Every structure is written in C-alpha cells, then in structure tokens.
Amino acid sequence: MSRKFDDLISKVNSCSTKTVAVAVAQDAPVLEAVKAAKERKIANAILVGDEAKIKEIAADLDMDLSEYEIINETDDYEAALKAVKLVHDGKADMYMKGLIDTKSFLKSVLDKEAGLRNNRPLSHVCVFEIEGVDKLLFLTDVAFMTYPTLEDKVSIIENTVEICNACGIDMPKVAPLAAVEVVNPKMQATVDAAELTKMCEEGKIPGCIVDGPLSMDLAICPEAAAHKGAENRKIVGDADILLFPDIHAGNLVYKTLVHTAKVKNGNIITGTKAPVILTSRSDDFETKVNSIALGSVVAEALRNK
C-alpha cells in the first residue's frame, strides 16, 4: 500500500518500464518532465509533434533525443491522434498532453477509432501526499466534472477506486464531503452523500466503503473525528478518496493545499482504457513527474487486470 509518492515510485521501478505517448510534444515544461521521468526510470516516451521544434527545445534542456522515438507531425490535432493511437494499439501505455488546447486533446482521447474511451464518463483524480496526513489522499473531481449528478458521482467513485487499487489500496474509504455531517434536505450534497452511502451498503458500489456526508476534519483528521465522537462512523479521519460536491469546492481545496500546505501531488484522467495525463501550466515540475509515475502505476494495474 502506497502511503507516499516515494512508495509509488518504488512500485513503478519494480515493474517493466512503461512508455508515455506525448501529444504535440514541443512543450518545454512537458519535455522537462518527460526527461526527468526517463532519468528516474519512471517511464520512457514517444514524442509526437513538430520534430524541428522538439529538437530546439531539447537542445535548451540538454536532453539527449537519441533515447526517444520521435514521430514528426506538424499538424497539432493529427499529432494528438497519432499519439493516442499508439496507446490505443498498445505501443505506448499512457497518453500525455503537450502543447495542445485541452478541448482538442480530450477530443482525441474520445476519438472512436484511435481514442481510449471506455463507455464510462471521464473524471479527474488528484493524488496528494500531505505533511501530517498519514496516507495518500485521492481528491476528485477538482478539474473536470463540474456539477456531478448522483449517477456521475457513482462513476467518479468507480473510476477513482480503480486508481486506488492500482496504488495498492484494496478497499478504499470514500468520503462524500460537505460542510456538515448530517443530512439536510436543503443541501443536495448531503442528500447525495447519504444516498451513495446507502448504495454502497446495498452492494451497488462495490470495492469500497462509502460514508457520508462528512466534513473535511472527520474525513482526514483522526483526532477531530475522535473529538467529535464518531462511534457510528465507518470513516474516522482515515478517508482515502475525498469526493467533492462540485468543481468549485474541489478546485478551491486543491489549490489551497498546493499553496498553503506541504504537499506532493500528481493527477490523471480516469475512466479511460489507459491513463491520460493532463497537467496544467500551473502545475509545477514535480507534479508533472509525479503524474507520469501515477500513470505508470495505473498502466501496470490495467495491464494485469
């Protein structure tokens, strides 16, 4: 079971080396992360994009391109389709966004011929190691699904449980979060949380333990949970998956953690046939490398499924 990002890296190093296919690879921060991932034996890469520009950036980064396969394609969307097809065809293990807008990138992910759709809604998971918290936390959805319905939330949980399993967490605890711990009919987040809890008890959401609504302290802080007297709770400050009521709550917590706490984090898109890495320009270098490591772990798990 991975409790820290270093555990994930060790897990990666014990498997066969995975390969990331980069769409429109002429992107300096992405190439820098790809280079570090290679050096740290986290993953190899196939670079699809404008070869001349890739070479130019690689020279700046002191990056030896002889170690990488490069596929020259100057049209951005064609490059994306070629890159995603490499993953679709099993020639690469995961798909990563380079210098292409998010909308076009996601379109390529969902392409019927070359893409990675899995008949499930896509969702986003951000994995955090936080100083003072004794386990990895899986935050979802902080970037992709805006206002998930109850049905969407079930899909998000299923997607994220798969990622937890890949990280060695067999029966993750899922906390549907809200401002309060009791159901209030005027707060849909609490109604949904109670319904998800019931569905899990009835076996409709397998492979995990759902307990909500939960406030953040009851979800992540064992002392707070003990102090509030949480005898009847299945989660007492030991949640693995933090399920947010909507994208505002999720994203605001996500960025609060990044900017005020001591953290390491990485993120991927889930619900696809293979891991999809969509880091944003505001993510720092280590976050990009961690995201590739997370993708490798998930790719290994999906391969063995």
Next chain:
Amino acid sequence: MSRKFDDLISKVNSCSTKTVAVAVAQDAPVLEAVKAAKERKIANAILVGDEAKIKEIAADLDMDLSEYEIINETDDYEAALKAVKLVHDGKADMYMKGLIDTKSFLKSVLDKEAGLRNNRPLSHVCVFEIEGVDKLLFLTDVAFMTYPTLEDKVSIIENTVEICNACGIDMPKVAPLAAVEVVNPKMQATVDAAELTKMCEEGKIPGCIVDGPLSMDLAICPEAAAHKGAENRKIVGDADILLFPDIHAGNLVYKTLVHTAKVKNGNIITGTKAPVILTSRSDDFETKVNSIALGSVVAEALRNK
C-alpha cells in the same frame, strides 16, 4: 494594518479594555478562553448562567471568579437574553456563545427587544493568518449562509469590509472565488462573481475592490498570478477577502487550512450592532481566544463609527 494576529492583539491592547457577555457561561472550554483573554488583557467578561456550575468549572480551571461579574440565571434562554441585553444596553461590548445550542443563541441575537439585529443579513467571517501568506485573509462564508444569492453576496461583502476596516485594512480586495477565472454561463458562481465586480466598478459596493471570478491561486499566491499573466487583474495574489460560492466550498477550504497548513484563526458573526462570537466545539483554545481579540477590535471600531 494588521498582517498577523499579534498585530490585532497589539491593537486591542492600545484601546480601552472591552467586555464580553457570555451566554450560558457554564462551559469549560469557553471559560478557559475567557480566562486567557482576561490574563492577556484582551477582554473582561460578564458571565451569565448557572452560578453554581460556573463556580465548579472555575475551580477546576484555577480561575479567580472575583475578577468577573456573574449574573445567576439557570434558565438557558433567559440567560442568553440577559447576556445579549448587556451588549444591547452598552454594558458589554460583544456577545459570546456558551453552553447553549446555536439555534437558541442566534434567536437571542435576533431578539427584537434585547438583541443586536441591524437590518442586515448575518454572515460569518473567519480570519486567518497562514504561514507563507503575507497578510490576514478573511474567509466568508464558511459556516452560516448556505447558498448565498447575488444579493446575499453583496451583504456578505459589506459585512466583511466592516471587519477588515476594523483591522486597519481600509480598502480591502475582495476575490469572489470559483474553480476558474473566466465567466462560464453554466457556472453561477462565475456569473455572480463578474456581476459583483461590475457592481463594485459602478460604485454600488463601496469601500472595496472586487475582482472575480478568481481561482484560489490567483487570489492568494502572487507568484501564481504572475505566472498566469494577470495583467488586467486588480487582484494579483493579494486578496484580503475570499468570498466563497457556497458553504461547502467555504467550509471545506476552512477545515483544510486548519488541518493541513500552519495557521492562526479567529471568527465572528457580522451584520450585527456588536460583534457576536460563536465558536464551535471543534475550534481549539487559541482560536477561541483569537475570536475574542477579533471581537474586541471590531467593538472598538463600531464604537468610534
């Protein structure tokens, strides 16, 4: 201008000593905070409640009751009314919740004869000093207003600007937060944020600078704001007031800060004629003392208004 809680305490110490009226004062954690506030010359207290029980708790706390006025009233709601009337009549400067449920306490705040209503909606503000952030942050609303309308948000801003002013921040910067920085008609939080910004530009929300929608990093992190290129922004990581889209987002961020970052914080209810202190049992000792200090600063400002 106060940038830290110590600045607020200094501000308190430079004014005449304020007095807090405690409703149903037989509450150990509240008495402990009241005792510390007295010792640190932050505020005196009048204790209204069951005198016998107050004496019992005081003995345990090694608290010299001869330094406090005690009003014996064993009926809880009567005790609350007597305590709030002390503030209403100017015999005390702020009102604090003891061992009484929140609903009854708020009923006493809103009592037409003895209460502190001000013809404005009440809102809650939580003031944070966060390691790595160079100024106090005023989070609202994380505990009281659930799903504020645009009109409610205007009131929340007005209430919170008053608190900022009391803390020496003359023209606070208000960030209406969301997951994204651009208006999306499908996200009401972003629509409201843009509307609040416009209203402020038109002079309809005076005494502050509103700029939204803003993501958390653009609101509190100057480096992130610079990195994202925020030339046309009035707020570049230097917000004072963080206005949340709803109570879930606010409360989840609030508890994330308390449990993962290095912080000091205090909170009060605003929109009343005098400060109202409603700490929860999950607030730690220092938070309660900080809340009394905040109340003292606000009481001084309201007196001089």
